[in-house]
Amino acid sequence: MISEIREHLAADMLFAAAQEVFTSMLSAQLTRENSKNESVAPFDGVMSFVGLTGEWSGTGLLICDSGVACDLASRLLMANCECITDEVLDAVGEVTNMVIGSLKNWLEGHMGAMKMSTPTVVYGKNISSRSSRNDLRTSARCSYNAGQITFTVCLAKV
Amino acid sequence: MKTEPLELLIVDDSAAIRKILQRVLQQTDLPIAAVFEAGDGQQALDLLRLHHVNLVLSDINMPNMDGIELLRALRASAEWQHLPVILITTEGSPAKVAQAVELGATSYIRKPFTSDQLRDKLSALLSA
Numbered sequence: 001m002i003s004e005i006r007e008h009l010a011a012d013m014l015f016a017a018a019q020e021v022f023t024s025m026l027s028a029q030l031t032r033e034n035s036k037n038e039s040v041a042p043f044d045g046v047m048s049f050v051g052l053t054g055e056w057s058g059t060g061l062l063i064c065d066s067g068v069a070c071d072l073a074s075r076l077l078m079a080n081c082e083c084i085t086d087e088v089l090d091a092v093g094e095v096t097n098m099v100i101g102s103l104k105n106w107l108e109g110h111m112g113a114m115k116m117s118t119p120t121v122v123y124g125k126n127i128s129s130r131s132s133r134n135d136l137r138t139s140a141r142c143s144y145n146a147g148q149i150t151f152t153v154c155l156a157k158v
Numbered sequence: 159m160k161t162e163p164l165e166l167l168i169v170d171d172s173a174a175i176r177k178i179l180q181r182v183l184q185q186t187d188l189p190i191a192a193v194f195e196a197g198d199g200q201q202a203l204d205l206l207r208l209h210h211v212n213l214v215l216s217d218i219n220m221p222n223m224d225g226i227e228l229l230r231a232l233r234a235s236a237e238w239q240h241l242p243v244i245l246i247t248t249e250g251s252p253a254k255v256a257q258a259v260e261l262g263a264t265s266y267i268r269k270p271f272t273s274d275q276l277r278d279k280l281s282a283l284l285s286a
Binding site for chain 2: 090
């Protein structure tokens with residue numbers, strides 16, 4: 001129930017999920033930054049989405065600049081990725097998939113079964129996003145030695 | 159440890175995960191002769207008909223034929239009913255684990271995983 005899931009608790013779980021992925025698969029330590037649950041202001045970089053559907057439906061989102069996207073791909077693929085390519089975007093999508101997938105396992109205990117879509121990754125300039133309805137919106141803004149990365153989940157009761 | 163050359167099959171719709179698994183496999187001291195890749199369960203079955211594979215590493219959530227359906231097909235086949243299958247997925251719920259074990263998964267790894275966890279699991283299975 002939404003009353004049992006305070007947004008700050010969901011944000012804690014989102015950060016914990018991200019931290020686990022970064023520690024085990026990217027060999028990096030995340031630090032949590034202060035974050036506000038607000039719409040994404042236009043920026044240049046990469047935005048990766050996965051859809052969540054069930055009794056509660058919505059989107060899990062990863063946002064970072066292109067330098068961080070290349071660093072994530074380099075770490076995940078154990079390769080040297082210097083510019084945005086399909087391989088880099090696939091890697092960012094997979095990081096999103098793992099972080100939101102881990103959070104989904106926790107959310108399902110409170111909000112019922114959910115299915116998760118394959119990731120869609122957008123790269124461009126002056127991009128922004130908005131969810132039209134949010135009964136639960138939570139974000140975890142994080143940093144590590146390559147820069148900042150933000151994870152957000154927006155869910156609405158169907 | 160088995161010393162004959164091993165042929166392995168990676169089944170995952172994520173190109174990134176297939177690449178990670180290839181890299182981890184390259185870093186093991188296992189005598190790997192070939193690693194084949196499939197993007198879903200149906201492609202995996204097609205490859206299995208062409209090659210003698212010693213072990214399958216498969217995602218669960220995939221389009222067309224998912225990992226559970228693939229596992230069901232393998233266990234229903236006389237040829238592949240004992241083929242070791244490790245399922246790799248973000249689906250860490252106890253119900254999914256129980257379903258995978260009940261259907262005959264040899265082992266199970268939850269994403270995210272470390273290279274060491276995967277290497278240990280492979281070495282244990284292939285040396286058994």
